[in-house]
Amino acid sequence: MTTLEKAKLWLAESFDQETRSAVEMLINSASPDLEDSFYRELEFGTGGMRGIMGVGTNRLNKYTLGQATQGLANYLHGQFPSDKIKVAIAYDVRNNSKEFGKLVADVLTANGIHVLLFKEHRPTPELSFTVRDKSCHAGIVLTASHNPPEYNGYKVYWNDGAQIVPPHDEAIIREVYSVEFSEIKFEGNDALIEWLDESQDQAYIEACISNSTYQNVGYEDLNIVFTSIHGTTYTTVPQALKQAGFKKIDLVREQMIPSGNFPTVESPNPEEPAALEMAMDLARITNADIVIGTDPDGDRLGIAVRNLEGEMQLLNGNQCNTILTHYILEQWKKSGRITGTEFIGSTIVTSDIFFDIAQKFGVDCKVGLTGFKWIGKMIRDYEGIEKFVCGGEESFGFMTGDFVRDKDSCGSILLACEIAAWCKAQGKTMYEYLIEIYTSTGLYYEGLINVVRKGREGAEQIQQMMHDFRANPPRELAGSPIEEIKDFKEQTCQVLSTDSVSVMDDIPKSNVLIYYTVDGTKVCIRPSGTEPKIKFYVSVKETLANKEEFKAKLQLLEAKIDQVKADLNL
Template sequence: MTTLEKAKLWLTDIFDEETRNAVETLINSQSPDLEDSFYRELEFGTGGMRGIMGVGTNRLNKYTLGQATQGLANYLHQQFPGEKIKVAIAYDVRNNSKEFGKLVADVLTANGINVLLFKNHRPTPELSFTVRDKKCNAGIVLTASHNPPEYNGYKVYWNDGAQIVPPNDEEIIKEVYSVKFDEIKFNGNDELIEWIGEEQDDVYIDACIENSLYQKDKVGYDNLNIVFTSIHGTTYTTVPKALEKAGFKKIDLVREQMIPSGNFPTVESPNPEEPAALEMALDLARITNGDIVIGTDPDGDRLGIAVRNLDGEMQLLNGNQTNTILTYYILDQWKKSGKITGKEFIGSTIVTSDIFFDIAEKFGVDCKVGLTGFKWIGKMIRENEGKEKFVCGGEESFGFMTGDFVRDKDSCGSILLACEIAAWCKANGSSMFKYMIDIYKDLGMYYEGLINVVRKGREGAEQIHQMMKDFRENPPKEIAGSLVEEIKDFKEQTCITVSKNEKKVMDGIPKSNVLIYYTQDGTKVCVRPSGTEPKIKFYVSVKDQISSEQDFKDKLVTLNDKIERVKTDLNL
């Protein structure tokens, strides 16, 4: 069926007048958007379903959301026959999110399913917490994380509070794609909706405080200068209250950015990975003599942290650096309190820094690794409940979680922990940045770079496919002056040791279109198409040994240069 034929199906009476008019305009104007709107069906990726809002099968709208929710409702009835099924729904600040949240609730209640619906914007981790706290069968959050304003998304959580994983995700997708648009039940029953709000915030915040803080005497809490921004996102509802309740006294908010808005008017991108997103917060920190600057993404699961470097200037830490500090500190506290028994583990991902293996070994715990995305860390927790104790987990894309009370990355708990570390360091005449260097002196200095190659639309998707094919069939023999020693192909589930011409099967991790190259000097390059954005990502990790702060400065230059050589060698 051609794209035009697919589009004309949306001109029938199945669709409302507003949708029909929009599709007709696309057709009559011969808009280039017609092709991208209808050439495929919107897919579930590592973060669920995410796409540009608008009409069409490849857009997020009333009908694609309705189809996804009807499919989920059908699956829930299959999995919990005869039960009173309950689903929690949250949504972020994005345009249409609130309306989409009610739309999704209506489809569920039209199918006889009870809904707990937040009255207003709430962070994704609070939804994850609420699923478990309220003993729900599933959860849904409407969010597109840090994508541009034209995007929105839909993530599904299972009854453990974690995002869906196999086999549930595959079975739900089958149900979703089997639903015809005329089979969606849109006429909801408001009597099946329970509205929730600030009372749930308090329960969630108390759990964050209980699970994320270790200094009972609150060392330095009253002397840490904190600057926080929600970057127009959902954490205006939770983080300031959590910091105050935990006992931190000096909290300055970027007032202009505490106003929720799906247009994100003060930034180009609401992505805390990018220094520009924290520019207003950094400006405020210069005025207030801030010790730590923190920003979160729109749905409040990821955090960016800037602290003062060795020259006294504010510097944004990358995700691996932040997680290194948090993980090392937690395990050190566990060790000091005698909580490590050898049956504990931390969680990481295949694209995250290998320093977490070193940290785990130092403290006598296991480091489990999964595919990209926190749903795989959630899966680790579920599979090991009653056998091993989960301590914490993180991934390079600015996500971290402490304990298992939330089963997804959680900025609120992570912010509390980061502020405690910063306060403790300051009270002891040090800093969070110096603490990181001390860790590197102990374990070796790892440094990472991320290269994003954006390729939009249908043609872009084909180019990304070809790039992966080329890297798979013609792997580099040398990277940045060091021979490639090991090639891991997670799609083929093979590991090749080049010098031994030896191939082994890797079946401990599900198949995924990811390649990792290790060189003889320890350089790591991971190649992976994004599951939620039109880009292919190259994760580069290099390492060396350091013995002093000056050594750190010198090696930072050489490791940066090495990452640039990697880019050149891979033609990026």
């Protein structure tokens, strides 16, 4: 079926007049947006269904959301035929999120499903917490994370509070795609809605404090700057910090105003230094020890601390998680909680330093595919067998304990501030604590290269790039020969020195390729599951004997990453 033929199907009477008029306008104007709006159906990636808002099968709108929710409702009835099914729904600050939240609730209640719906926008991790706290069968959050303002999204959680994974995700997708738009039940029943308010915030905040703090050392002396970057965490993080005992909290007031247009930043992504620029400016005035920002749905966090020159420096996701993980394990070891049956969670694109940290403290490090849903699956798979301590991935996500089963900025912020306060009480910074960790594990440094390719043509270019890297891998990177190639699509591990190939079937298939060199350099290549880009994760390492040689070794690693980029023609 051609794109035009697909578009004309949306002129049928089963679509409302507003939708039909918008489609007619696209067709009659011969807009290039017509192709991108209808050439495919939105897919569930590592973060669920995410896309630009508008009409069409490749857009997020009343009908694609309705189809997804009708399919989910059908699946839930099949899985829990005799239960009173409950689903929790949250939504972030994005344009249309509140309306989408009510639309999704209406489809569920029209199918006889009870809904717990937040009255106002709330962070994604609070939704994950609520699913378990309220004994729900599933959860839904309307969010596009840190994507640009024109995006929105839809993530589904199962009854364990984690995002859906096999076999549920694939089964739900089959149900979704079997639903005709004319079959969607939009006429909701408000009698089946229970509204959630600030009392649920308090339950979540108390859980964050009890699961993410270990010792109260120097809380009153720590100077904190926090920004929600117009997102949802204005409802939870300042309150959590105050209740935990932190006194000196300065907020970036202009950015504490929720807005789906994110008016003060180009991108609401705490991974980007520009997103924290206003917070950094405030930190200079207040002489802050730590700067923290969160993304719109409140699951990711960015942390800046004072470096060796006393200037605020944004840590990358691996550095943040290194500090948090090492500190937690130190506290567990000090209190005698490590018995040899504990584990931390990581992902294949995250730094290998977490294997070294796990070995140092006598715990296991389990690795899954990209996305926190796989860490959530680890917790469920090993529940009652091994104890989950904490987990993180390089994309500025971390969680402490299993009370939330997705990355959680609130608990992570409480932990980070405790570490900063503890460090300050000892006369050092978090940055110096990180360097101390490196002297025991080796100095790891990472770089991320994003190559953006938009639209249908861009998607084809990304697939061709993946094909080419598989068919013609480089022989060496930054002067070090390629020793091992892991192909998670083919589930093979090839060791070049022995010309041997083994099967990797412990991790599900995924379109990911990893090169390892003789000197420990690691390059992971994968198309993004939520954005029109292909990502290159580069990790390099060096030995580090002491703090004094840190700067020189870091410069060597930065130069090595530049050379890897050149070798990959990026």
